[in-house]
Amino acid sequence: MKRKDYYYKKAKKEKYRSRASYKLKQLNKKFRIIKFGNNVLDLGAAPGGWTQVAREIVGEKGLVIAVDLKKIKNFEWENVYTIQGDFTKKETLNKIKEICREFDVIISDASPNISGIWNIDHFKSIELCEEVLRIADMFLKPQGNLLVKVFQGKETTKFINKVKNRFKYVKITKPKASRKESAEIYVIAKKFKSE
Secondary structure (H helix, E strand, O other), X not given: OHHHHHHHHHHHHOOOOOOOHHHHHHHHHHHOOOOOOOEEEEEOOOOOHHHXXXXXXXXXXXXXXXXXXXXXXXXXXXXXXXXXXXXXXXXXXXXXXXXOOOEEEEEEOOOOOOOOOHHHHHHHHHHHHHHHHHHHHHHEXXXXXXXEEEEOXXXXXXXXXXXXXXXXXXXXXXXXXXXXXXXXXXXXXXXXXXX
16 A cells, blocks of 8 residues: 555645556656657546646647546646547547547556456456557557557457557556556557558
8 A cells, every 4th residue: 555655645746636647657758658749649538647747748749638438627738638528439539530630649548447346347448448449540640659558357468469460569568656456557559550
């Protein structure tokens, strides 16, 4: 629990909306997924911890769109947009398109509603990841990058192979800010091979 407290307190002190902010900071430092000036789509973004970090990296020249079922409190930056909606639904994707049609990076820390029944949660997580991959097919620029959280389980390898078919570079990792006992891992995929 000590680690949780560390990142939780750090987030409060540094005015991040969630401890998850540090996961993205650590992942981006190591893998350079997001760069200055990028257009970033953040799926499953509430409360907006990843969105804040993405905006810090892209600066004024970039753009960040944050999407979640829950309402995300607005940000003070003009180049950050929030959309309340289900990213698996067409109307939400249309709202994204109205703002931006192509992204350099898609990130997703989305988590299914946890039932506590491991197999169900794992399958739901995979379903969400499949949706993120489908959205990448629609919105990601050639050579673009993807970062997606997935719960480990028997379908994980199959999902990672699908990612490998679409990207030249794929890495599986777990940042320090992830809780040790958590089954989440992060898939980093770079250099999207567009059709």
